[in-house]
Amino acid sequence: MTEETITLVRIEGGGGYPSQWEAEDEAGRYYYLRYRHGYGTIKRAENADAYDVAEWDSESGRWIGIETLATFEHGDEWDGWIELDEFCRLAGIRIELHDSAPEVSSGAPDVASVV
Secondary structure (H helix, E strand, C coil): CCCEEEEEEEEEEECECCEEEEEEECCCCEEEEEEECCEEEEEEECCHHHHHCCCEECCCCEECCEEEEEEEECCCCCCCECCHHHHHHHHCEEEEECCCCCCCCCCCCCHHHCC
């Protein structure tokens, strides 16, 4: 599997049930990384506001303006805790922090092991 590298200027979050992170890249695009019930997803929108106001298209079964970059299954339906480095490995991505990025929030302490 070839990893896609995503360069971020901000990433915050962590925790469990669900494990989730919000991030932003250099172009201002918004990323939402989430792991719950043994299922992980990475979604991207033009920006955070576009993500918040996205509308569901019942015909296509998709959110308008939100792109799903990766999905994976890991564990079982009761799983909802995962470290960021494991999430990235299973999703097939690699996160790098841009030089201007502030320290990662305490919810994602293991981001350095991802790069």
